[in-house]
Amino acid sequence: MKSAQPKHDDVGTPVSEISSLSAAQTPIDDGKHVVISPAEKAAYFPDEKICMPVGEGIEVHQSGPNNASRLLPPPIYEVGELPERQYRPPFWKRHLLWIMAGVVILIILIGILVGLVVASHNGRSGQMKPMVVNNTRNSVASSGLFLKDGTWNMHIFSQNTTGGISLQVALDGNSFNPPQKVPLTIMPKIGSPMAATAEQDEATGVVMINLFYLSGEHNITMSAITCASGSAKCNTISNCLLPTNIPVNEYTGLSAVNVNDSEDWRVYYHDN
Numbered sequence: 001m002k003s004a005q006p007k008h009d010d011v012g013t014p015v016s017e018i019s020s021l022s023a024a025q026t027p028i029d030d031g032k033h034v035v036i037s038p039a040e041k042a043a044y045f046p047d048e049k050i051c052m053p054v055g056e057g058i059e060v061h062q063s064g065p066n067n068a069s070r071l072l073p074p075p076i077y078e079v080g081e082l083p084e085r086q087y088r089p090p091f092w093k094r095h096l097l098w099i100m101a102g103v104v105i106l107i108i109l110i111g112i113l114v115g116l117v118v119a120s121h122n123g124r125s126g127q128m129k130p131m132v133v134n135n136t137r138n139s140v141a142s143s144g145l146f147l148k149d150g151t152w153n154m155h156i157f158s159q160n161t162t163g164g165i166s167l168q169v170a171l172d173g174n175s176f177n178p179p180q181k182v183p184l185t186i187m188p189k190i191g192s193p194m195a196a197t198a199e200q201d202e203a204t205g206v207v208m209i210n211l212f213y214l215s216g217e218h219n220i221t222m223s224a225i226t227c228a229s230g231s232a233k234c235n236t237i238s239n240c241l242l243p244t245n246i247p248v249n250e251y252t253g254l255s256a257v258n259v260n261d262s263e264d265w266r267v268y269y270h271d272n
Helices: 096-127
Strands: 025-029 034-038 140-146 152-159 165-170 194-200 207-215 219-227 234-241 254-259 264-269
Touching: 140 207, 152 194, 152 207, 194 254, 207 234, 207 254
Parallel strands: 140 194
Antiparallel strands: 025 034, 140 152, 152 165, 194 207, 207 219, 219 234, 254 264
16 A cells, blocks of 8 residues: 655745546646546525525515415406307398399290290281182193184193182283183192193194193193184093103102294103
């Protein structure tokens, strides 16, 4: 075991010396000697034991049961009812009267419009003439020729609503005699197109008229009519069907012409 020998400094003051310092020791300089003291252990100090500097004029109160009575009680709030929320009805209830008025006005306008349309339709229906089944353009035909004495002789055929055919003759080409019914054994189709040709017999002066029309299922039919010279009275001498190699179209028209002076004729139609 070794002992520490005191040493003297330059002025002769003894100096204590420790060979080594541990990490748990802290040197403290007191101004004269260097001494080694153990490190201070950590200590816990509660808040009430911490010394706080107090200025002049400040009164310090110690905590205790007497001080607890000095604390102010918690505030007391009055219990009151919340105001009721105002009820707001939906849009259609708030404007129900306006909506009903708009609907009534709309119904009135629609009624007026419907009344005007119906009245206009009835007015037009009252002014319209009864529908005629036949087509007047296709159901009219005419023929004419110059007689030997140079007089223009003219004939007009027309079909009525029941399908019958009438003939009017103008001996002078200007004034027509009252219509006369053409006797037929083959009834024409209602609304049938018609065509006619006329010529005069050189020996007797009789006017011979050929009338063409449609009958049955679009059959071309011919009626041969004769009128005495200078007379508007005419008679049917023949009524027959004309054969066609190609069927006749449902909406065809008819056109007929004389061929030179050979007392011949031709009929034109529209086929399928």
